[in-house]
Amino acid sequence: MNPRRQKRLLAVSAVVLVIGSAVGLMLYALNQNIDLFYTPSEIVDGKNGAVPVVGQRLRVGGLVVPGTVQRDQESLAVSFDLVDTGPVVTVSYNGILPDLFREGQGIVATGVLQAANHIVADEVLAKHDEEYMPPELAEQLKGIKHVKPGDASY
Amino acid sequence: MWSWLHPYAKTERAYALCNTLLPWFVWGALLTLIVGTVWGLMFAPSDYQQGDSFRIIYIHVPSALMSMGAYLAMAIAAFVGLVWQWRTAFMTMIAIAPVGAVMTFISLFTGAAWGKPMWGTWWVWDARLTSQLILLFLYLGVIALYKSFDDKQQAGKASGVMALVGVINLPIIHYSVEWWNTLHQGATITKFAKPSIAPEMLWPLLINLVGFALFIAAVSAVRLKNEILRRELHRPWVIKLLSESQQQGDNHRAV
Numbered sequence: 104m105n106p107r108r109q110k111r112l113l114a115v116s117a118v119v120l121v122i123g124s125a126v127g128l129m130l131y132a133l134n135q136n137i138d139l140f141y142t143p144s145e146i147v148d149g150k151n152g153a154v155p156v157v158g159q160r161l162r163v164g165g166l167v168v169p170g171t172v173q174r175d176q177e178s179l180a181v182s183f184d185l186v187d188t189g190p191v192v193t194v195s196y197n198g199i200l201p202d203l204f205r206e207g208q209g210i211v212a213t214g215v216l217q218a219a220n221h222i223v224a225d226e227v228l229a230k231h232d233e234e235y236m237p238p239e240l241a242e243q244l245k246g247i248k249h250v251k252p253g254d255a256s257y
Numbered sequence: 258m259w260s261w262l263h264p265y266a267k268t269e270r271a272y273a274l275c276n277t278l279l280p281w282f283v284w285g286a287l288l289t290l291i292v293g294t295v296w297g298l299m300f301a302p303s304d305y306q307q308g309d310s311f312r313i314i315y316i317h318v319p320s321a322l323m324s325m326g327a328y329l330a331m332a333i334a335a336f337v338g339l340v341w342q343w344r345t346a347f348m349t350m351i352a353i354a355p356v357g358a359v360m361t362f363i364s365l366f367t368g369a370a371w372g373k374p375m376w377g378t379w380w381v382w383d384a385r386l387t388s389q390l391i392l393l394f395l396y397l398g399v400i401a402l403y404k405s406f407d408d409k410q411q412a413g414k415a416s417g418v419m420a421l422v423g424v425i426n427l428p429i430i431h432y433s434v435e436w437w438n439t440l441h442q443g444a445t446i447t448k449f450a451k452p453s454i455a456p457e458m459l460w461p462l463l464i465n466l467v468g469f470a471l472f473i474a475a476v477s478a479v480r481l482k483n484e485i486l487r488r489e490l491h492r493p494w495v496i497k498l499l500s501e502s503q504q505q506g507d508n509h510r511a512v
Contacts, residue, residue: 112340118418123425130429137437139383164438201377203306211381211440228377231306233445235314236455241305 140164140211144189147220155216162213163192163222164230169206185210196224203229266343268485269494275478275485282475286468293465301458313371315462319469321364322447324392325427327357327473331399332424335417345481347413348488350420351403352480356473358396365389376440384433385441388426395423409488 130137140162146155155161165185171193172183182195194212204210204227214224264270297315304311331353338346368386369379380386399416406412434443446452452459489495 108340111342115336115339115418115421119421119424122422126425126429134437137384139381139437139439142438201375203375203377226378228381228440229375230440231375231442232453233442234453235304235307235311235445235458237302237457238305240455 142187143192147190164211201229271345286471289468297461317367323469324360335420361393383439388430
């Protein structure tokens with residue numbers, strides 16, 4: 104490689120390296136703020152020593168605790184518990200739930216913290232995992248019987 | 258390796274290479290895209306949770322993955338152009354850019370159409386979706402910067418630097434679902450573990466991945482050919498080529 108090319112190679116690599124590390128540091132500094140949601144244990148026990156205050160608008164993401172989904176017979180109001188690895192947070196919501204909402208499913212809810220572990224949500228989104236398989240295989244592997252959203256019992 | 262690769266810095270050789278490869282790209286893309294899409298949409302089983310809605314994966318995942326692949330190819334071309342100053346390198350870069358931008362748009366669009374029924378929202382500002390949107394802006398930035406110079410060698414240098422710097426976004430897109438908590442789920446196939454998708458669903462997906470790659474290659478090769486012709490109009494070999502095809506066209510009309 105001739106010296107001029109070598110110089111250009113060095114210069115180009117240096118520019119990419121410097122900007123790369125700048126972006127890396129920026130992302131590292133912003134790390135906590137890029138998270139989409141709090142987990143239930145972060146809401147109750149705090150995240151990096153800061154507990155969200157009552158009245159704060161936030162997102163919570165966790166799994167719907169089986170057996171905690173309560174629907175109001177007269178309206179669309181629904182409440183359910185979310186959990187990750189520790190404490191439980193209760194979510195109240197008034198509206199249409201996404202198709203994928205079911206017990207045990209990952210959910211992300213946006214709303215206002217009403218009490219230390221109670222959130223009144225105005226948006227409920229369903230998360231799904233990266234696994235795709237036909238219903239028969241799911242039944243075999245996980246013991247999950249596929250229920251069409253329309254036939255759900257809750 | 259250099260002696261083998263170097264002739265393609267010349268536009269005439271690059272043009273000839275495009276001509277040789279193009280039929281393979283076109284027919285390969287046609288074949289794989291038809292087989293993969295028909296298999297995926299009609300014959301693969303439906304998903305245990307998402308039913309038939311999951312079938313959009315056969316467009317969404319290949320377009321998303323290949324939008325990143327095309328970016329990497331574009332950045333490598335930019336790197337070669339900056340360091341070795343091949344003219345064909347910057348031409349290749351700008352040939353790929355709009356194709357990659359369209360792929361990025363398709364991935365964002367199909368993702369939104371998939372997100373609405375499954376997640377319950379068209380868009381959410383989580384790390385994966387946002388970084389993919391930035392990829393689209395990077396593509397558009399490279400194209401815009403290139404178009405804003407009259408001197409195309411200058412244009413290549415400026416937008417080449419931008420393309421190279423943007424490479425940092427690729428690992429961010431890929432690892433965003435691991436580094437931060439996001440609404441988007443983790444990787445299904447691009448990981449070192451066994452793919453978390455049933456084999457009868459995986460095959461059409463892999464075929465479509467190849468199909469999208471070949472499709473991008475085909476369109477980029479056509480664009481590169483055009484770019485070379487446009488930039489080298491005054492060269493003897495182009496004049497000869499054009500007059501030959503002119504004659505052929507006349508003959509066709511006469512018949």
